[in-house]
Amino acid sequence: MTASDAPLPRFHQVRLVLRERLKTGVYERGLPLPGERQLAEEFGVARVTIRSALARLEEEGLVVRLRGKGTLPATQAEPPKHLRLRGGLLDNIVNMGLRTRVTVLERRLLPAPSHAAEALRVAPGSRVLKVVRVRKFKGQPIAYTEVFLPADLAEAVDKPTLQDVPMLVALEQHGVQVESAEQTLGAALADLPVAEALRVPPGTPLLRVARVAFDRDGRPVQFLTGLYHPTRYEYHMQLSRVGGATKVWIENDRPPEAAG
Structure with a gap:
């Protein structure tokens, strides 16, 4: 045989x-x-x-x-109907989260590092929740993310929840109305842990995203740093004088009309 x-x-x-x-x-x-x-x-x-x-x-x-x-x-699969993130990049990020699978590598409370404390507007050393995850699409790793949240929101994102729903959805379900975010894009080199998680050689150039999400009162509720696979993830932006859509694509997951 x-x-x-x-x-x-x-x-x-x-x-x-x-x-x-x-x-x-x-x-x-x-x-x-x-x-x-x-x-x-x-x-x-x-x-x-x-x-x-x-x-x-x-x-x-x-x-x-x-x-x-x-x-x-x-x-x-759709975000809960009460979710306020409608249209634009935040909604697209939520939808992407529903189409991917997450492995939680770390979830623990600790004193806030200086960069996280600054982003969340808390005193250095204040207790915050740190979450490290690897996100996969069709079995392939696309992102390594490190997230910090204020300690009072820790119960909103327990480990089972993090593996089932996007974090922004979990916060909404907990009553946190996420209204806006500030985001910067840059580049970084993959260190050993990130290279292993994304299955790339150490030193590979990666897309780096830093994002702070704010609730309706302007309070920072999430500080995310994401490192993204160089060939499986990209940002697509339409620019005009009156604004336009900003979307996230994963590999060849874009709709047919966007592929041309």
């Missing part, structure tokens, strides 16, 4: 069936997929097999797994 004759692993068989159902619209619009238990009974496999299949589909960008809502086809 050759390698090509060997039977596919069970999780891969399940993945292929679910993948076909997603692409042909078998699952009704606006409804989550059947639960893990129901799928396990249907396919005659263990729930861990179903979880593996769903994880692969999520890496492909075909489904989004939302805490408390189950697994939804990716095109149906």
